[in-house]
Amino acid sequence: MHTWHWHDWQGLPYLTCSLLTDWHHGFFTQQFWPRSPEDLTKLMHPEASAYRLKQVHGNIVVTPEEIENNPGEEDSGLVSGDGLISQYPLQALWVASADCTPVLIGDMKTGQVAALHAGWRGTAKKIVPGAIARLQNQGSQLHDLRIAMGPAIAGEVYQVSLEVAAEVGATITPHKEEQQIIDALHQLPNSPLLADPEPGKVKLDVRRVNALQLENLGISAEQIAIAPYCTYQTPEYFFSYRREQQKKIQWSGILNKSPID
Known part of the structure; x- marks a missing residue:
């Protein structure tokens, strides 16, 4: 570690x-x-x-x-x-x-x-x-x-729109449609996305996305x-x-x- x-x-x-x-x-x-x-x-x-x-x-x-x-x-x-x-x-x-x-x-x-x-x-x-x-x-x-x-x-306090999450998430999933990207991100182990109570919003862990880009x-x-x-x-x-x-x-x-x- x-x-x-x-x-x-x-x-x-x-x-x-x-x-x-x-x-x-x-x-x-x-x-x-x-x-x-x-x-x-x-x-x-x-x-x-x-x-x-x-x-x-x-x-x-x-x-x-x-x-x-x-x-x-x-x-x-x-x-x-x-x-x-x-x-x-x-x-x-x-x-x-x-x-x-x-x-x-x-x-x-x-x-x-x-x-x-x-x-x-x-x-x-x-x-x-x-x-x-x-x-x-x-x-x-x-x-x-x-x-x-x-x-x-940190992801748990970084609220973004679904549009922003999908734009970032498109770098680590093969999907093109917003909802498909969001769904794929949620399914990842140690997902960079967290649910948010506000409609149309999620919480995004940008550092985790960068780590996944590197692993890819x-x-x-x-x-x-x-x-x-x-x-x-x-x-x-x-x-x-x-x-x-x-x-x-x-x-x-x-x-x-x-x-x-």
């Missing part, structure tokens, strides 16, 4: 996952707000460079080189996208989240890493499988990947860890957009390391 550990930096709490022990990484709490990824990267390595994106709830995955060759959006100076894949050591990759799932990936063999922001929209667009395909193009083998999903809104690629459950923390239900540590309706975020990041000799 993968374990999650709390750490303390200057009196502030952050979380790590045993699956990613080989990499400097962290799922940082709201206590670090409003520190920047550049500040947090210094905690990992004094010489590392920080990379982040203007997140748009899509499935665009870019590399640091692509960021450096792109002027970015006029308003923010940032490149739009929801996923980053490293190429070289000392590249720290960062994603921001409030209720969406932060996903950190490390490759045991190449040392490369990825950081992804997977809300329901990104999950419906298969951002995590897309990022893994890109890692494979850079030489990764599926069995070498280790994937940790950080604190996010041939990645084993042992390579995947899901944090036992819900942003909505843990106000002492995490911002939640659903809870507060405020655009405040926490950062999750991971640092590339040199490949195994």
